[in-house]
Amino acid sequence: MTASGFPNSRVIGHDVARVEDEALIRGVGRFVDDIVLPGMLHVAFVRSPHAHAAILGIDPSGALGMPGVHAVLTLADLAPHLTDTRLVVAMPSPSYRQQLHRPVLADREVVHVGEPIAAVLADSRYLAEDAAALVDVDYDVLPVVADCVAALEPGSPTAHRDASSNLVAEMTVEYGDVAAAFAAAPHRFRERLWIHRGGSHSMECRGLVAVHDVLEDRLTVWSSTQMPHAAHRLLCDIMGLGERQIRVVTPDVGGGFGPKLIFYPEDVVVAVAARLLGRPVKWIEDRREHFVATTQERDQYWDVELATDDAGRVLGVRGLLVHDHGAWTARGVNVPQGAVAAMPLAYVVPAYSMAIKAAATNKVPVTPVRGAGQPQGVFAMERLLDSAARALGLDRAEIRRRNLVPAERMPYATPMRTRGGIPVVLDSGDYPRCQQMALDRADWAGFTARQQAARAEGRYIGIGLANYVEGTGRGPYEHVSVRIEPSGRIFVATGAAAMGQSTQTMLAQIVAEQLGADMSNIRVVTGDTAAAPLGIGGSNSRQAVLAGNSAHAAAIRVRERVLEAASQMLEVAAADLEIEGQRVRLKGAEEVGLTLSQVARAAAGQAGFSLPGQAGPGLAASEELVIDAMSYANGSAVVEVEVDIGTGAITIRNLVFAHDCGRALHPRIVDGQLMGGIAHGIGNALYEFMAYDENAQPVTTTLAEYLLVTATEMPPVTILHMESPTPLNPLGIKGVGEAGVIPIGAAVASAVEHALSSFGVRVNRLPLSPVDLLGLLNAATA
Amino acid sequence: MPQITVNGKKHKVAAAPDTPLLYVLRNELDLHGPKFGCGLGQCGACTVHLDGDQVRSCSVPVSAAAGKAVTTLEGLGGEYAKARSVAVLESHLHPLQQSFIDEQAAQCGYCTNGMIMAAAALLAKTPQPTDGDIREALADNLCRCGSHLRILRAIKSAAKHMA
Numbered sequence: 022m023t024a025s026g027f028p029n030s031r032v033i034g035h036d037v038a039r040v041e042d043e044a045l046i047r048g049v050g051r052f053v054d055d056i057v058l059p060g061m062l063h064v065a066f067v068r069s070p071h072a073h074a075a076i077l078g079i080d081p082s083g084a085l086g087m088p089g090v091h092a093v094l095t096l097a098d099l100a101p102h103l104t105d106t107r108l109v110v111a112m113p114s115p116s117y118r119q120q121l122h123r124p125v126l127a128d129r130e131v132v133h134v135g136e137p138i139a140a141v142l143a144d145s146r147y148l149a150e151d152a153a154a155l156v157d158v159d160y161d162v163l164p165v166v167a168d169c170v171a172a173l174e175p176g177s178p179t180a181h182r183d184a185s186s187n188l189v190a191e192m193t194v195e196y197g198d199v200a201a202a203f204a205a206a207p208h209r210f211r212e213r214l215w216i217h218r219g220g221s222h223s224m225e226c227r228g229l230v231a232v233h234d235v236l237e238d239r240l241t242v243w244s245s246t247q248m249p250h251a252a253h254r255l256l257c258d259i260m261g262l263g264e265r266q267i268r269v270v271t272p273d274v275g276g277g278f279g280p281k282l283i284f285y286p287e288d289v290v291v292a293v294a295a296r297l298l299g300r301p302v303k304w305i306e307d308r309r310e311h312f313v314a315t316t317q318e319r320d321q322y323w324d325v326e327l328a329t330d331d332a333g334r335v336l337g338v339r340g341l342l343v344h345d346h347g348a349w350t351a352r353g354v355n356v357p358q359g360a361v362a363a364m365p366l367a368y369v370v371p372a373y374s375m376a377i378k379a380a381a382t383n384k385v386p387v388t389p390v391r392g393a394g395q396p397q398g399v400f401a402m403e404r405l406l407d408s409a410a411r412a413l414g415l416d417r418a419e420i421r422r423r424n425l426v427p428a429e430r431m432p433y434a435t436p437m438r439t440r441g442g443i444p445v446v447l448d449s450g451d452y453p454r455c456q457q458m459a460l461d462r463a464d465w466a467g468f469t470a471r472q473q474a475a476r477a478e479g480r481y482i483g484i485g486l487a488n489y490v491e492g493t494g495r496g497p498y499e500h501v502s503v504r505i506e507p508s509g510r511i512f513v514a515t516g517a518a519a520m521g522q523s524t525q526t527m528l529a530q531i532v533a534e535q536l537g538a539d540m541s542n543i544r545v546v547t548g549d550t551a552a553a554p555l556g557i558g559g560s561n562s563r564q565a566v567l568a569g570n571s572a573h574a575a576a577i578r579v580r581e582r583v584l585e586a587a588s589q590m591l592e593v594a595a596a597d598l599e600i601e602g603q604r605v606r607l608k609g610a611e612e613v614g615l616t617l618s619q620v621a622r623a624a625a626g627q628a629g630f631s632l633p634g635q636a637g638p639g640l641a642a643s644e645e646l647v648i649d650a651m652s653y654a655n656g657s658a659v660v661e662v663e664v665d666i667g668t669g670a671i672t673i674r675n676l677v678f679a680h681d682c683g684r685a686l687h688p689r690i691v692d693g694q695l696m697g698g699i700a701h702g703i704g705n706a707l708y709e710f711m712a713y714d715e716n717a718q719p720v721t722t723t724l725a726e727y728l729l730v731t732a733t734e735m736p737p738v739t740i741l742h743m744e745s746p747t748p749l750n751p752l753g754i755k756g757v758g759e760a761g762v763i764p765i766g767a768a769v770a771s772a773v774e775h776a777l778s779s780f781g782v783r784v785n786r787l788p789l790s791p792v793d794l795l796g797l798l799n800a801a802t803a
Numbered sequence: 804m805p806q807i808t809v810n811g812k813k814h815k816v817a818a819a820p821d822t823p824l825l826y827v828l829r830n831e832l833d834l835h836g837p838k839f840g841c842g843l844g845q846c847g848a849c850t851v852h853l854d855g856d857q858v859r860s861c862s863v864p865v866s867a868a869a870g871k872a873v874t875t876l877e878g879l880g881g882e883y884a885k886a887r888s889v890a891v892l893e894s895h896l897h898p899l900q901q902s903f904i905d906e907q908a909a910q911c912g913y914c915t916n917g918m919i920m921a922a923a924a925l926l927a928k929t930p931q932p933t934d935g936d937i938r939e940a941l942a943d944n945l946c947r948c949g950s951h952l953r954i955l956r957a958i959k960s961a962a963k964h965m966a
Contacts, residue, residue, distance in 0.1 A: 723841070
């Protein structure tokens with residue numbers, strides 16, 4: 022793909038080599054588990070084996086008696102060193118009906134399997150694990166809440182013994198006169214849906230290393246987190262320390278996918294333990310812990326209704342979403358809120374009313390996983406549209422075309438607001454054209470002939486589609502500083518955090534574009550609270566939008582400073598100068614010039630001598646470009662499947678993904694991000710299921726039981742691009758990190774239902790394992 | 804005390820004989836190419852070669868490596884050059900590593916070790932694999948960044964270069 026979005030650019034918009042790859046491919050990247058410090062102690066956590074139990078006592082003596090064990094820490098040990106024994110991390114919302122701030126360690130009650138109770142510190146992880154098994158916790162098992170719908174029924178046990186109910190939060194997102202719309206509508210369609218999403222399963226689990234430097238009284242915490250600045254602030258708060266007493270550094274991160282944006286009990290325990298014991302402390306999560314202690318998304322039950330006119334035009338949407346919140350509020354209500362916000366977004370929906378009830382269960386807390394509820398919201402809307410198309414005798418693409426927000430209405434102000442109260446205004450794009458691109462490439466029009474040919478061979482194939490619009494680039498800002506050092510090297514620091522999505526490459530590109538186009542001359546530091554005073558971090562498909570535009574603005578300012586200083590030094594007009602590689606030179610007379618190093622040294626000044634130029638010392642600028650409004654990316658997925666009605670196996674034959682994320686800074690990275698989301702979406706649709714039994718005991722706790730997509734299952738994928746630059750930021754870009762996952766489940770469901778239309782199968786759930794599919798077939802043909 | 808040969812060098816190992824090879828490589832020999840992903844041989848991030856065969860080093864005791872040649876990602880390029888009796892490539896990169904960079908087949912880079920090591924074992928036995936051969940060889944290697952299709956391309960491209 023060419024750099025059409027940036028016609029005169031040298032670096033941005035081009036598929037330059039990633040700066041991250043050299044180290045990663047050689048195996049010399051530095052992930053948190055690669056950090057080894059002298060005298061380091063290793064942590065193993067004692068975790069609850071029960072979904073719900075009272076803790077009557079904790080006896081560490083067996084563990085403490087083991088050679089090589091240095092400490093067993095419980096909440097009672099930590100409390101004197103904390104300003105609060107709970108993690109108060111819930112984002113503000115008026116919807117809460119109870120506050121469920123989780124404890125740093127459980128001391129009186131455990132409310133999910135895997136909840137940490139004590140930390141064992143030993144010379145090795147082996148010893149720590151063995152000792153953890155000897156910590157004797159006396160439990161009194163309590164009634165369990167294993168299902169979020171049952172949780173809200175009268176008489177249900179409560180997930181917390183002192184709670185009066187399991188209702189954690191409730192709200193209704195609404196606009197327009199829904200009752201009137203439904204009363205007057207000639208057609209109504211209702212769906213009851215169950216949608217399950219599982220865990221993140223970054224290949225690298227969570228992990229931390231902490232060391233307290235007594236000389237400087239500074240605790241350094243390396244954490245595999247998406248949000249180092251948030252972790253820094255929360256650690257300072259809970260430990261009662263000043264900002265300079267803690268530094269949080271994010272080394273290479275082996276995937277984030279959402280749950281690593283959360284601040285966890287383990288983060289506090291490791292940090293406090295390093296100070297208490299005066300030794301470096303390391304904890305690396307193992308995979309089973311990742312299943313039982315890292316946040317996940319899980320179950321949502323939707324009861325939704327669509328009202329249309331005779332032509333299939335949407336008149337209103339309403340319903341209720343019951344959401345499994347898990348045992349604690351580890352982030353907020355943003356997953357169900359994001360689901361409900363995403364549901365109508367691609368379409369003109371004149372009246373809307375969706376109620377949300379978030380229910381506490383005795384399971385791992387629910388927080389965003391790549392997509393953050395949006396795949397579920399899109400699934401609900403697209404299922405309703407398929408239902409309406411079938412009843413009204415319309416082509417499924419046609420009913421969507423009639424309802425997609427048309428290009429001529431852009432910018433389209435919806436009546437909705439974001440969770441932060443900012444109006445939702447679809448800024449740009451041509452959704453119907455994007456859908457048509459996908460349909461054309463997938464040969465939607467020719468499918469009937471393919472299907473008939475397949476049927477003649479006894480095969481069941483189907484085609485489906487889904488559209489999404491995603492709010493990206495959640496503000497308000499991201500910090501980026503750009504500095505040309507006296508060596509001539511360019512140093513970039515940011516609050517953005519890298520977790521495998523090429524953030525360093527992206528920022529280096531943007532800075533290089535302004536400052537000589539030499540990527541090798543730029544060093545980008547992400548995720549270090551000592552390098553960037555402010556930061557928000559990686560979530561909400563936001564970093565290219567926020568950090569990218571701050572980098573752009575900062576680099577332009579530094580460029581102006583370079584040219585101004587060099588202009589004075591060379592006694593030529595700044596407008597006649599250009600930066601090429603590591604030199605500033607006269608256009609058309611390239612031998613006349615200075616190195617960046619010479620300019621930087623001059624700008625650094627010498628005692629008693631005037632600085633070059635009028636702009637003051639140094640060649641540096643920092644920016645926190647404030648962009649409150651989100652930019653809305655969109656896309657359409659068309660999926661063709663084959664269903665084996667004997668085994669229930671679903672094979673994706675072809676997948677076309679047409680999308681628009683504004684200008685692409687690096688088309689290949691954009692494709693890579695989309696492919697990751699698509700693979701994740703295929704997993705959610707067909708393979709991934711985080712199963713618990715009726716006692717809320719997790720039963721899929723290995724990667725042999727919880728299935729991720731591998732090379733064997735990946736279908737042919739075609740990605741098509743539209744570029745509608747957003748007017749909301751100077752680079753005209755929209756986020757793309759989560760986009761791929763959003764429409765896949767809905768499109769697969771549509772295709773499977775289509776393949777089995779002769780049986781009257783209705784797909785009202787995800788995932789669809791072979792067993793699930795046979796169940797739907799049996800139900801339809803019974 | 805087990806003795807193992809890794810990337811052509813002999814090492815005496817302090818760990819108990821039943822210690823998984825992965826921990827010895829990472830903790831004693833500071834070889835961080837192989838990664839811990841699951842500890843149960845299910846994800847592939849810890850893959851190394853034992854006498855040229857790919858094994859999950861998290862599930863192989865270090866004693867099983869005694870008397871055999873262990874190759875990790877760090878030694879792959881050098882071994883490749885040596886086997887071909889050419890001077891060690893200046894970059895020390897195996898053609899697969901170069902093609903992974905060229906195809907931008909890594910995102911977070913955590914599974915990459917396993918993907919490259921599994922592919923190298925495949926190419927050593929099947930120099931010109933079909934698409935099906937490659938998919939089969941990677942059937943048990945997990946990647947959450949969704950780089951599978953690029954990894955397939957990178958392996959095909961490396962096979963071409965190595966021919």
